[in-house]
Amino acid sequence: MSSHIKALQERRANIWEQAKALLDTAENEKRDLSAEEEAKYQALNADLDRIDARAKDLLEAEKRSKDAEDAFAQLLARPEEGRRQPQERDSELRRWARGEVRSIDIPKPEGIAFRDLLKGTATAGGNTVPTTFYGKLMAHLIEVSGLMMAGPTVLNTASGETIEVPVTTAHSSASLTPEANPLNESDPAFAKRTLGAYKYGVLMQASTELLSDTGVDLEGYLAMQAGRALGNAFGAHAITGTGTNQPTGLITSASTGVTGGTGVAGAFTADNLIDLYYSVIAPYRNSASCGWLMRDATLGAVRKLKDGQNQYLWQPSIQVGAPDTLLGKPVHTDPNVAAVATSAKSVAFGDFSQYFVRLAGGVRFERSEDYAFNSDLVTFRAIIRADGLLVDQTGAVKVFAGAAT
Structure with a gap:
């Protein structure tokens, strides 16, 4: 990794520490951010986003440069008679x-x-x-x-x-059966x-x-x-x-894991997100495609939240190109997810590989x-x-x- 990219990574970490210091100061004084502090906090968050975009561009440019050098090295190593003429490459x-x-x-x-x-x-x-x-x-x-970057299954x-996809909606269950008594029937249930x-x-x-x-x-x-x-x-x-x-959206068919409190205009708390995390059972939480999905403005609110041990739920990525994490799971953003509001479904969490995207033909x-x-x-x-x-x-x-x- 180039020194420039490393410098950006260090700057990103420094900006996040500044943002945390603003939040911690207000919390210790048991008050909300002042107007000046809020403006500074938003500016710091905007700097984080710009650094992310810049670092990604630099990393990809560096990779392209190296790949181009390798490709030219292979081309130059070929015999002249093995090279194709320009007219032969007409597509x-x-x-x-x-x-x-x-x-x-x-x-x-x-x-x-x-x-x-x-x-x-x-x-x-x-x-x-x-x-x-x-x-x-x-x-x-x-x-x-x-959503496409979150890891859905693409057919x-x-x-x-x-295409009809068969799925189970209920599994068989066993029960304790006394000696010589008949077994209880329990069949799995299917849907498509x-x-x-x-x-x-x-x-x-x-x-x-x-x-x-x-x-x-x-x-x-x-x-x-x-x-x-x-x-x-x-x-x-x-x-x-x-x-x-039209297609059936992820948010449309997902079930509600947590409903927020009243009188807060649809806003969530740290406890709400922790409860949402554990509302998804372990087999789905452990999937490689498990993560969070929300819009950018919602992520800005998430960055301010702390758990019961006074630790921030959101953790910036320490690797360029890797997504930030929330409770250890990657965070993806999509502008089509609803904004925080009363009755709005503003945050999704779960195994996104269970969402199937079908592409027919080319x-x-x-x-x-x-x-x-x-x-x-x-x-x-x-x-x-x-x-x-x-x-x-x-x-x-x-x-x-x-x-x-």
């Missing part, structure tokens, strides 16, 4: 962008490109794997959805027919969850002058714009979707020069088909809900 995507073909289907990539999708982070080796157009698009979709299917394939699409247009004259990376531009739009649309439904003509891109012929515009459209559902609704994920008053 189907480039022919589509130039208008030589009207449309292409980009299916789920196989082999090395599919490994890039699984190794979706630079630090996991993703930078060493060639990136296809599909891989770039999926990376952007994941970045805009906090990639070639087509969009309905259904995953469909809802269509999300976005339309983009570019002038023929732009396509002919610009030096902008067209692949990167389309990936960023389409990925952000598709990710925002599906990400919102993955959290709060109703399940009627990402479909099409090009038309006829759609806006009179304006001399080239039209591109991007479409995905997806669904989401919490398949285990027996308590794998639970939420904190503010009181009704």
